[in-house]
Amino acid sequence: MVTKYLSYTLLVVFAVDLLATSGDITLSWTSPVYPKLYSNDSSKNPLEDPITEDEDAWIGSLVMIGAMIGPLPFGFISEHFGRKIGLLCIGIPHIFSYFTMAFANNIYLFYFGRLFGGLAMGGGYTLLPMYIAEISQDSNRGMMSQTLNVFWSIGNFIPYAIGPFVSIMWFNIILACIPSTFFIIFLLLAPETPYYLVGVNKLKNAQKSLMLLRSTNEEGVRAELDYIKAHFKKEENGHFSDIFKKQRT
Numbered sequence: 249m250v251t252k253y254l255s256y257t258l259l260v261v262f263a264v265d266l267l268a269t270s271g272d273i274t275l276s277w278t279s280p281v282y283p284k285l286y287s288n289d290s291s292k293n294p295l296e297d298p299i300t301e302d303e304d305a306w307i308g309s310l311v312m313i314g315a316m317i318g319p320l321p322f323g324f325i326s327e328h329f330g331r332k333i334g335l336l337c338i339g340i341p342h343i344f345s346y347f348t349m350a351f352a353n354n355i356y357l358f359y360f361g362r363l364f365g366g367l368a369m370g371g372g373y374t375l376l377p378m379y380i381a382e383i384s385q386d387s388n389r390g391m392m393s394q395t396l397n398v399f400w401s402i403g404n405f406i407p408y409a410i411g412p413f414v415s416i417m418w419f420n421i422i423l424a425c426i427p428s429t430f431f432i433i434f435l436l437l438a439p440e441t442p443y444y445l446v447g448v449n450k451l452k453n454a455q456k457s458l459m460l461l462r463s464t465n466e467e468g469v470r471a472e473l474d475y476i477k478a479h480f481k482k483e484e485n486g487h488f489s490d491i492f493k494k495q496r497t
Contacts (some may be wrong), residue, residue: 257383263430286299345365350417382444455469
């Protein structure tokens with residue numbers, strides 16, 4: 249039973265980790281691309297002219313501008329439509345970003361791609377840890393969450409590994425395969441988190457989500473479902489003033 253649970257949960261976590269990889273690819277994307285955009289060789293540079301220092305600065309900074317904005321819309325989506333919908337929505341601008349830059353022939357398309365990539369990256373930093381935490385049990389939540397750090401690091405490494413050896417077009421097409429794979433696997437296999445479902449009072453759906461994640465029956469998830477419901481009940485009974493009260497011993 250434990251093996252089945254870990255196998256299915258790890259499959260879902262692996263799909264989520266692919267989205268994490270896409271996010272950090274966005275950070276190191278510029279390293280192999282800048283030399284090509286500065287080149288006068290038309291076989292390397294898809295633009296008519298080499299980029300200027302100002303254009304260089306915009307390509308680098310638009311990601312961070314997008315990352316500052318990204319948590320707001322994707323956080324709103326996750327709260328009102330669910331964590332799964334939120335993560336799927338993050339995957340879409342990643343895919344559009346890479347494909348736009350793969351076929352970009354003017355600087356503004358690169359600006360557009362970088363801004364959208366930044367939006368998705370910022371949203372990912374907000375929702376990825378939340379989703380993994382909400383599908384994991386207390387006993388392995390830390391282990392599952394740590395996989396994000398591994399795949400974020402892989403994301404930083406990938407552009408250095410393949411970027412210098414392929415064209416800008418093929419570089420971005422290859423990168424687009426990562427969020428595309430995430431989208432397909434996550435859409436077909438990943439459940440909504442039981443915490444979100446309990447929070448919106450969809451208890452039957454929360455039970456089904458837990459049964460899928462834990463690979464067990466109703467009896468096997470009853471205690472965990474009761475724990476989640478108790479968690480929300482405790483939050484409902486809490487007050488902001490409680491943090492200023494001295495706990496009695």
